[in-house]
Amino acid sequence: MESMWHYENFEPTGSAIGWRVTRKLDEVQTPFQKIEIFETTDWGNLMLIDGAVMLTTRDNFLYHEMMSHPALFTHADPKRVVIIGGGDCGTLREVLKHPGVEKAVQCDIDEQVTRMAEKWFPELCDSNGDPRAELLFDDGVAYMANCEPGSVDVVIVDSTDPVGPAEGLFNKAFYESCFLALKDDGVLVQQSESPLALLELIRSMRTEMGKAGFTTFKTLPFPQPCYPTGWWSCTLARKGGGFDFREQAAREAALDTKYYSGDVHRGALATPPFVQQALNAS
Amino acid sequence: MESMWHYENFEPTGSAIGWRVTRKLDEVQTPFQKIEIFETTDWGNLMLIDGAVMLTTRDNFLYHEMMSHPALFTHADPKRVVIIGGGDCGTLREVLKHPGVEKAVQCDIDEQVTRMAEKWFPELCDSNGDPRAELLFDDGVAYMANCEPGSVDVVIVDSTDPVGPAEGLFNKAFYESCFLALKDDGVLVQQSESPLALLELIRSMRTEMGKAGFTTFKTLPFPQPCYPTGWWSCTLARKGGGFDFREQAAREAALDTKYYSGDVHRGALATPPFVQQALNAS
Numbered sequence: 334m335e336s337m338w339h340y341e342n343f344e345p346t347g348s349a350i351g352w353r354v355t356r357k358l359d360e361v362q363t364p365f366q367k368i369e370i371f372e373t374t375d376w377g378n379l380m381l382i383d384g385a386v387m388l389t390t391r392d393n394f395l396y397h398e399m400m401s402h403p404a405l406f407t408h409a410d411p412k413r414v415v416i417i418g419g420g421d422c423g424t425l426r427e428v429l430k431h432p433g434v435e436k437a438v439q440c441d442i443d444e445q446v447t448r449m450a451e452k453w454f455p456e457l458c459d460s461n462g463d464p465r466a467e468l469l470f471d472d473g474v475a476y477m478a479n480c481e482p483g484s485v486d487v488v489i490v491d492s493t494d495p496v497g498p499a500e501g502l503f504n505k506a507f508y509e510s511c512f513l514a515l516k517d518d519g520v521l522v523q524q525s526e527s528p529l530a531l532l533e534l535i536r537s538m539r540t541e542m543g544k545a546g547f548t549t550f551k552t553l554p555f556p557q558p559c560y561p562t563g564w565w566s567c568t569l570a571r572k573g574g575g576f577d578f579r580e581q582a583a584r585e586a587a588l589d590t591k592y593y594s595g596d597v598h599r600g601a602l603a604t605p606p607f608v609q610q611a612l613n614a615s
Numbered sequence: 616m617e618s619m620w621h622y623e624n625f626e627p628t629g630s631a632i633g634w635r636v637t638r639k640l641d642e643v644q645t646p647f648q649k650i651e652i653f654e655t656t657d658w659g660n661l662m663l664i665d666g667a668v669m670l671t672t673r674d675n676f677l678y679h680e681m682m683s684h685p686a687l688f689t690h691a692d693p694k695r696v697v698i699i700g701g702g703d704c705g706t707l708r709e710v711l712k713h714p715g716v717e718k719a720v721q722c723d724i725d726e727q728v729t730r731m732a733e734k735w736f737p738e739l740c741d742s743n744g745d746p747r748a749e750l751l752f753d754d755g756v757a758y759m760a761n762c763e764p765g766s767v768d769v770v771i772v773d774s775t776d777p778v779g780p781a782e783g784l785f786n787k788a789f790y791e792s793c794f795l796a797l798k799d800d801g802v803l804v805q806q807s808e809s810p811l812a813l814l815e816l817i818r819s820m821r822t823e824m825g826k827a828g829f830t831t832f833k834t835l836p837f838p839q840p841c842y843p844t845g846w847w848s849c850t851l852a853r854k855g856g857g858f859d860f861r862e863q864a865a866r867e868a869a870l871d872t873k874y875y876s877g878d879v880h881r882g883a884l885a886t887p888p889f890v891q892q893a894l895n896a897s
Contacts, residue, residue: 338624338631347657348840349620351631375629375812392811394889529674529840530657556838556846558630558811563845564838591889600882607676607873 336374341386343561346530350386350561352376358453363445365498370453376559378453380421382446382493390454392558393423396524397457398593399555399601400567401427404487404522405434406578406598407569411486412436415514417473417502419491420446423457425466428489430588437466442498444470474501480514488515490523495534503538508545508570517572521547525568527561528554532611535568539612542570550614551576553601555592576602618656623668625843628812632668632843634658640735645727647780652735658841660735662703664728664775672736674840675705678806679739680875681837681883682849683709686769686804687716688860688880689851693768694718697796699755699784701773702728705739707748710771712870719748724780726752756783762796770797772805777816785820790827790852799854803829807850809843810836814893817850821894824852832896833858835883837874858884 340351352373359370369381377390388396401424405411412435414428420441428437441447447468451458460466469476477488488511492499501507502523511521521542525535539550547570557565569576583595609615622633634655641652651663659672670678683706687693694717696710702723710719723729729750733740742748751758759770770793774781783789784805793803803824807817821832829852839847851858865877891897 338622340620340622340631340633342620342633342635347635347655349622349631349633349635350845351622351624351633353624353629353631373629529838554838556811556836556844558844558846562838562840563632564840592887594885594888596885597887600885603876603878603882605874605879606876 339371341384346527346561348530348561350559350563352379352389354379359449361445361449363443365443368445368449370449380449380453383497385494386559387493388421388423388454389559393457394591395555395557396565397423397427398590399553400424400489400491400522400524402583402588402590402593403553403567403578403598403601404489404520404569405431406583407576408486408520409518409579413485414438414487414489415440415477415480415485416489416491417477418493418499419489421450421454421457422447422461423454424489424491426457426460429460429463429465435465438469439466440469440471440473440476442470442472474507474510477507477510477514480510482513483516485514486516486519488519488521490521492524494526503541505541505544508542508547512546512572515572518574519572521570522567525552525566527564528552528566528608529564530562532608535566536612538568539570547571548573549575551602552604552608552612554605554608555601621653623666628809628843630812630844632841632845634661634671636661641731643727643731645725647725650727650731652731662731662735665779667776668841669775670703670705670736671841675739676873677837677839678847679705679709680872681835682706682771682773682804682806684865684870684872684875685835685849685860685880685883686771686802686851687713688865689858690768690802691800691861695767696720696769696771697722697759697762697767698771698773699759700775700781701771703732703736703739704729704743705736706771706773708739708742711742711745711747717747720751721748722751722753722755722758724752724754756789756792759789759792759796762792764795765798767796768798768801770801770803772803774806776808785823787823787826790824790829794828794854797854800856801854803852804849807834807848809846810834810848810890811846812844814890817848818894820850821852829853830855831857833884834886834890834894836887836890837883
């Protein structure tokens, strides 16, 4: 079969990534964005939203595991979890691997992301029928604003970049809603882009989270080949308390994960010196 | 100034990376390979060898620090270090940050790599005048074969990919030379490509090292945006003994590093489950 190279240029980082693709499998223009699916030679299927790569079959486990397990093992006993964005359902699947979770709400603005995931990444949707899962297709900003105060243990913001539909998920107003919705020992975690190329964005996110009332922050780096620079991060925030985690529980849980483990979690807490310096934080 | 995108396609991984470049600064065809230098908009200068990116000004610290400090802090008291390849001198500079090192030999087959580094990456050559440094331009395979047995504490193989001039640095014969040259508590470390996309190569390297007599191995992953998939690794091998390291010393040394720290080293020892499984090793 013929193959060709598909490149994605990242203007803010001056870098690009690409894949060898064989054909376009699907495409839909939704009221919010354009979703495209390609078949690749080595990475399985590839989803683009407005031209930006969201995930591949082969490497999405890195992101989904690191967006969920560190936050859930940081919280002492997470029962109620809200995922804002996350329409591909990969984060939801990871969250539901925790038997203690009683309810996981996924609120993505665009139902078509989930429909495309069901079709082209069915393994990520394995747990969509779990009775603990609730899939909403609605505005995440409004959902968090209307959440019952003090009702949520963990909020996971699994969104696209801070432009377009996700822009409202990176400011003080949204973080205030999260702060209110969380219980006192609640954990907020958000994807926070490249720790090498986009440190300024991470700093700005932490500042906005701080204005909303969060007092402690931790940025965990992890590899993610399909995102700019191949190095990505999530940032955790708490109303109070630190980022020690249930390390023993993480080891004993023996969740079915490919990247995450208690040791990997501990390792991700080691903030490299240049990141410490840029964020003025350990 | 006009800018354009320069892409590098990696056939074995089916992925590509690229940079926004403004102009070509230099080019030389040596008896061994073609070296090109580009200026980028965001990554400083970029060196290509036979079209493959070797380093950028901005992100080479990740690779150079991880190719040197973990091995040197694993050895109890490294005094004599040999670097095979490493012509850009960035690894040499890191090695010489260790005050206990008495002698560091860098043996790269191509003098022009060092000349180009002096010109376009002068900061990497800061320590070339150190009286402990010896720069040789010779065949690394022959250098190791002729090394006095039991004379070296740490061998660092800082080479290009296992094709072209570096092909001879990835097989049993070369590793046997390293094994002989090392003292009994010696450490071998070699760049070992992408832990996600090229696990088969890592497995093969460890097998060849084993055939040469090495008994224990550890593959440490680290981020490296300018290499395929943005995720890279080095593999350590020992005649005997494990990979516990002088953690307290690493913390107290307070080397001038941007990525490496005792905590980051500890973190890199956490092998992700899927790598453990593929390598049948912890």
